[in-house]
Amino acid sequence: MMKNSTPAALVRGPADHEVRNQIVLAATEHFSRYGYEKTTVSDLAKAIGFSKAYIYKFFESKQAIGEMICANCLGKIETDVKAAIDQADRPPEKLRRMFKAVLELSLQLFSQDRKLYEIATSAATERWQSTLAYEERIRVMLRSILEEGRQSGDFERKTPLDETVMAIYLVLRPFLHPLILQHSLDYTEDAPAQLSSLVLRSLSP
Amino acid sequence: MMKNSTPAALVRGPADHEVRNQIVLAATEHFSRYGYEKTTVSDLAKAIGFSKAYIYKFFESKQAIGEMICANCLGKIETDVKAAIDQADRPPEKLRRMFKAVLELSLQLFSQDRKLYEIATSAATERWQSTLAYEERIRVMLRSILEEGRQSGDFERKTPLDETVMAIYLVLRPFLHPLILQHSLDYTEDAPAQLSSLVLRSLSP
Numbered sequence: 249m250m251k252n253s254t255p256a257a258l259v260r261g262p263a264d265h266e267v268r269n270q271i272v273l274a275a276t277e278h279f280s281r282y283g284y285e286k287t288t289v290s291d292l293a294k295a296i297g298f299s300k301a302y303i304y305k306f307f308e309s310k311q312a313i314g315e316m317i318c319a320n321c322l323g324k325i326e327t328d329v330k331a332a333i334d335q336a337d338r339p340p341e342k343l344r345r346m347f348k349a350v351l352e353l354s355l356q357l358f359s360q361d362r363k364l365y366e367i368a369t370s371a372a373t374e375r376w377q378s379t380l381a382y383e384e385r386i387r388v389m390l391r392s393i394l395e396e397g398r399q400s401g402d403f404e405r406k407t408p409l410d411e412t413v414m415a416i417y418l419v420l421r422p423f424l425h426p427l428i429l430q431h432s433l434d435y436t437e438d439a440p441a442q443l444s445s446l447v448l449r450s451l452s453p
Numbered sequence: 454m455m456k457n458s459t460p461a462a463l464v465r466g467p468a469d470h471e472v473r474n475q476i477v478l479a480a481t482e483h484f485s486r487y488g489y490e491k492t493t494v495s496d497l498a499k500a501i502g503f504s505k506a507y508i509y510k511f512f513e514s515k516q517a518i519g520e521m522i523c524a525n526c527l528g529k530i531e532t533d534v535k536a537a538i539d540q541a542d543r544p545p546e547k548l549r550r551m552f553k554a555v556l557e558l559s560l561q562l563f564s565q566d567r568k569l570y571e572i573a574t575s576a577a578t579e580r581w582q583s584t585l586a587y588e589e590r591i592r593v594m595l596r597s598i599l600e601e602g603r604q605s606g607d608f609e610r611k612t613p614l615d616e617t618v619m620a621i622y623l624v625l626r627p628f629l630h631p632l633i634l635q636h637s638l639d640y641t642e643d644a645p646a647q648l649s650s651l652v653l654r655s656l657s658p
Contacts, residue, residue, distance in 0.1 A: 372636075373636065404654075407650075407654070411647060411650070412651075414643070414647055415647040415648055415650065415651040416651070418624075418627075418640060418644055418647065418648055419624055419648070419651070421627070421637075421640075422623075422626070422627050422633065425636065427632075427636055428627065428633050428636060428637075431577075431578065431630065431632055431633060432626075432633075435623060435626075438619070439623055442616060442619055442620040442623065443620055443623055443624070445612075445616070445620065446617075446620040446621070446624070446652070446655045447651070447655070449609070449612070449654075449655035449656075450651045450652070450654035450655035451654075452657075
């Protein structure tokens, strides 16, 4: 299917994009009703009213569609986490908001859309590209807060920055990873405040 | 079966204990070969050469046997964690050893005895009594190191002790919980050192 794709792509460029979006939208709707694991590409084709072959023109597998849905979901969480961080002025408060927002937004997805949450769980467990990229962008956000706090004098500068980023990321990880979060529900009420306080104490100059 | 159990128990007291041990030993052997989830009490009875009814005299369910196996397993890890802590003189080093030992011993169980690890996973996921008690004893160990470090002047005393115990417990938890550990294998090499360093920075007076 990838043979001679360049000329074809040039001709049908924008339309491709639209059809892909249309498939992803319909698949999101379908998965969120019937679940990701149980649905086959045939089910999906039938539900959308496309042929299976037509869907395969745009996505090489069910997982490729799942990847797009997952990337959209995580992209939304990421935007909201960024917005929460931007509401704060000082780096320490930014870090607190980041912990709080990550947990709240992940829990929201879990409680509001259990079936889409399943996709995120598969993605995290099987280490799909969309999850790896999301985790990396979370680390980038974290690093940027830490750099700002080191410059402002709010945070200590002795520990290598890479180590600080990684250690704090590990503290945050149970609330980022959908499967781990499901096994941490007993702790979600106090965890963000307690953990961000611990992290801030560890950062004091 | 529990009716009039007191006189019977008085008569066969020590023997009861021995039979229970015998069943637990045989079950450990059997589960570690064939897995916990797949084995029924009937399978177990056949393998040990007891009647199913006889086993039910001593354990009310398969889970009750699993609880004993799990408690033995976790008890062993706990003893080894304590020994690792006791090898260190000062509270900061005790904390480092605790992080290292918890991870190493959990990983050991995971890599050496995958089938018994399954029992620990069920226990943690379904919150069996043996796991809850183990988690509580880990928090008690942690508290004792923190108290010692507060007295020696190694650790800060401003944060309420309960909060410090809980926050550090949450940092350690992904490496205590068998299911979460399985989804954290990418991080096990550096995590104990990085996390215990972060925690020690947070404790500096």
